Amino acid sequence: MIRLVTKSDLQQAASLVAMAYPGMQISGEEAQQTFIERLSFEIESENNLSFYGFFTEQDELLGLYKLHDLNMNVNGSIVRVWGIGTVAVHFFHKKEGIAKQLLQHFHELARQENVGIVSLYPFNTSFYQKMGYGYGPTRYQYKLKPTSFPSSGERKKVVMLSPSNEEEIVAVYNKFASMHHGMIERTWHERNLIKKKATYYAGVYEGNELVGALAYTLQPVKDSHFLHHEMNIFEWVWTKPSAFIDMCTWIHSQQDQVDRVYVRTQDESFIYQLEDPKNDSNRIIPSVYHEIGTVGTGIMYRISSIMSFVEQTNFNSLDRPDRPVTISLFVQDSFIKEQNGSYNLSYSEDCWSIEKSSISIEEVDVSIAVSDLSSWWMGCVSLEQLAQYGKVKVNNWPANQLDRWFKPTNKPVCFTSF
CATH class of the missing domain: 3.30.1050.10 (SCP2 sterol-binding domain)
Known part of the structure; x- marks a missing residue:
């Protein structure tokens, strides 16, 4: 039987996920308790999330998934889409068709709700392609020198943002989403990350309106001194081209402290905005193509x-x-x-x-x-x-x-x- 997961099921859910995803490192008692508290908070909150579990007649939890109810820009129209995540099957009950039944349940619910398209991030691309999921856009990861970014903008227009700017960050993000096919409007979970200050935020204003925002972290360069960092950009949105140039100029100015900047994007035209897109590998792809990044496949649509x-x-x-x-x-x-x-x-x-x-x-x-x-x-x-x-x-x-x-x-x- 597949049903909604309740608070009384969370201990089983935590144990199940710990075995299914050992890389999450939640097998210890303290880590599991923290995970249970997180699940409890998600279940009790009004959000876009639901948890469904596969239970035996004895109410033993053998599998579960998380349903994300989202709004996505499909070529200019905002439509309801569903995402499925945290698909987990009990370590001792794999190859029993439980994952297949969970996916079937997810698809049946989507069809009952007239949801025309669903998506996921695959742990195994061929497994989900056999279930009708098609490959989404490729994502490129670049590792750039700060001086690779253009410097023709106004660096001083870039200011630090804080959780108090949450509504402005959400507004500029959703406006960016309305301008780009495939973008999903800001979710409840992402709002919580802003509140918790999971990253730094930098922004650009035009008058009283936030027209650009960039989420990033700084981490020390391995085997270097404590003043040497890499910048990891997690999110970069703008509604005015000038805001993009201003933020590029601000990144360019960090060259004394930042060695490399990680940028991940599905925009193939991004490298054409750069002074030098090469990474630090110094590798050549025959005949003479300088390596500029790595590429991966991720999100799939059905x-x-x-x-x-x-x-x-x-x-x-x-x-x-x-x-x-x-x-x-x-x-x-x-x-x-x-x-x-x-x-x-x-x-x-x-x-x-x-x-x-x-x-x-x-x-x-x-x-x-x-x-x-x-x-x-x-x-x-x-x-x-x-x-x-x-x-x-x-x-x-x-x-x-x-x-x-x-x-x-x-x-x-x-x-x-x-």
């Missing part, structure tokens, strides 16, 4: 309800056909079997609509796995690219034409972890 996704997004801000059209799709979805099959996706009077159809897989315009559909409709990869690699079959329509109608111009950007 369309949990094709009908709801089309209705809620209407593929806003994308090119529109100049006449009524109907595109036939065959979506392969072995995990949410109600979604497996053919669809007619029709456009008329500035509106896209979708309905199930009986057309065969051999006759459809596009045959695609739900994982690839999710990545395509979230703008992570183009249909044209998928077709070139043989991942999808496209008939009757140029793939690049379908991209103009259904693929967001920019890849998603996401700062939220869960």
Whole structure:
């Protein structure tokens, strides 16, 4: 049985998570008690979080997950999305299908709530791809000299912020989210991190309005003296280009104390703003490409309800056909079997609509796995690219034409972890 986790279940939950994630180092009694207090606070607070557990008939907890109810910018429209995190299975009950049942429960709840898209950060990408999750945008990590940043702005406009500026930080963050596809609005957990001063915050004002904010920490450089630091940037938002330049200039001025600045971003254009994007590895990639960073795959997206996704997004801000059209799709979805099959996706009077159809897989315009559909409709990869690699079959329509109608111009950007 899967049900909501209550306060009486938290001791079991802490033991379960300690075994499932030994890297969290909460197996000790004191660490577990701290973790229980955190879970208790999250359960009792009004927030966007819910915990669900897999229980035996004897009420033994064998698995659990955390549900995050979020608001995300999907190509200019703020829509409700769900995230799933802390998926944990009892160490002695792995390979018994518990994780699969937890995911099925999560997807069923999402469909009941008409949530069109869900997401997660995978512990195993292939495991979740088999469950219909498509790869999200890649994230780049750069390790830059402060002097790599432009210095043409006004350093003195950058001021230190504190938890008392929480509402202003949230406001500029959410405005940035409204401007960037894939961004999730500020969460309850992230507000708590501001209150707890988990990082330093620097900001730029224009008049009385905060138009840029940067969250960072400083840590000593290994095997160096106590005045030598690395700056770790966790979050960087701005609503005015001048604020970005001012903050770059402020970073540039830290060269006497900061050796390297870590920046993590999903924006491929970031390096074009820099004086010198090279890291400190001094490695060359053949023939002559200087190493500038590392790259990873993380957040994955899954369309949990094709009908709801089309209705809620209407593929806003994308090119529109100049006449009524109907595109036939065959979506392969072995995990949410109600979604497996053919669809007619029709456009008329500035509106896209979708309905199930009986057309065969051999006759459809596009045959695609739900994982690839999710990545395509979230703008992570183009249909044209998928077709070139043989991942999808496209008939009757140029793939690049379908991209103009259904693929967001920019890849998603996401700062939220869960």
